[in-house]
Amino acid sequence: MAPEIIHIDSLDDSRLDAYTRLTERELRSVLELQKGIFIAESAKVIERALAGGMEPISFLMGERWLDSLLPLLETLDTKESVPVFVAPMELMERLTGFTVTRGALAAMRRPRLEPADAFLRGICEHAGERPVRVCVLEGIVDHTNVGAIFRSAAALNVDGILVSPTCCDPLYRRAVRVSMGTVFQVPWTRIGSEARAWPHDGLDALHGAGFSCAAMALTDDSVPLDDPVLQHEPRLAIFMGTEGQGLGAKTIAGCDRAVRIPMAHGVDSLNVAAASAVAFWQLCPHVDNAYHYQPGRY
The missing domain is CATH 3.30.1330.30 (Ribosomal protein L30/S12)
Known part of the structure; x- marks a missing residue:
């Protein structure tokens, strides 16, 4: 009309x-x-x-x-x-x-968000035989960072984003603006029922859907981002943590492995939005995937 x-x-x-x-x-x-x-x-x-x-x-x-x-x-x-x-x-x-x-x-x-299990199932079915990559945002509180992560996810072929109970709103006005509208291109939903149940319910949902969980974290046993094992995972969930503190200890312990980005000149880490772009480039398939899974359309 x-x-x-x-x-x-x-x-x-x-x-x-x-x-x-x-x-x-x-x-x-x-x-x-x-x-x-x-x-x-x-x-x-x-x-x-x-x-x-x-x-x-x-x-x-x-x-x-x-x-x-x-x-x-x-x-x-x-x-x-x-x-x-x-x-x-x-x-x-x-x-x-x-x-x-x-x-x-x-x-x-606001769109009605799919439950995490249905969301993951839809993404995997849509992907078919190719590798599936999703990103989990835990407790990120800066809307600028959330918007920037969505923009990188759209550009670098991430299949979907899952937002923890303590992460800020991707549809907040500034997050939408910084993302340049890519929050409407990359499928996303909430994961985890409430903050006190996190990360156990989120990890259970991802493991139940067949995902290997990789915590972006500096630990003694972390593997470098270019580890071939990561590249060959058929379904991989990349966990990004809050500004400053990073991922929680329970989240790191519950993931299948910790992953680090090798650094030079004594720098220990990158801003979470910058780190996400590096991780997406390394771990996501370098193919044109303009047609993302859209909840409720398949």
Whole structure:
């Protein structure tokens, strides 16, 4: 259905609350109790979100951007018309951080996440005979790092990402922006029922699905990243830990092996986002895999 263009001259309209007044926590739960919503910024991110099957609730943009975005908006396949709020640029500039949105915002419904076991089964079935690589994010609290990891995962052929109970939200506004919308390209879900049960329930799910678990950690018995055994694992889960502390002791002990990135000049480790990119490059198949598994589509 064609979008509904609505020109506005005030940000006080209650229909704009998602953009102007609600906190990230409120966005996750207040407007849609079961799924919540998230905000996508910029035409590129919005395009990738729509291509990834995200459902738009509304759009908000400066008037100079309408003509360039209209062709994309006219491709919307929705049962009801989606409002597109268009405002003078001087009004939009009052929004905090609007200068980094590149002209457009979209409020979208959060997707319903698959249970980890069904998610892993779907990824493996979609991969067929080729090796499968997933990444597990444990307790990462910086949204910039999460967004950067997703971007590297999309670029370097990771099949899926699993997020622990203590890891921050991949659909947080900054994480989405830093990822350049790749959070909608790389399949992901939550793993583990709650923080106090982690990592046992997560490790059980991965081992039950046939994955070998590799902890990126500096231990006395860690193997180098280029160990041939890693490359030949048919199903491998790469665990990345929180900033500063890294993976928890129970997680390292529960994994099948610890893995280190060899360093020079006395440097002991990399930032988790940089380390993930190095690990993905070494351990993921170097093939074009533009068509990722998409939960619920196979």
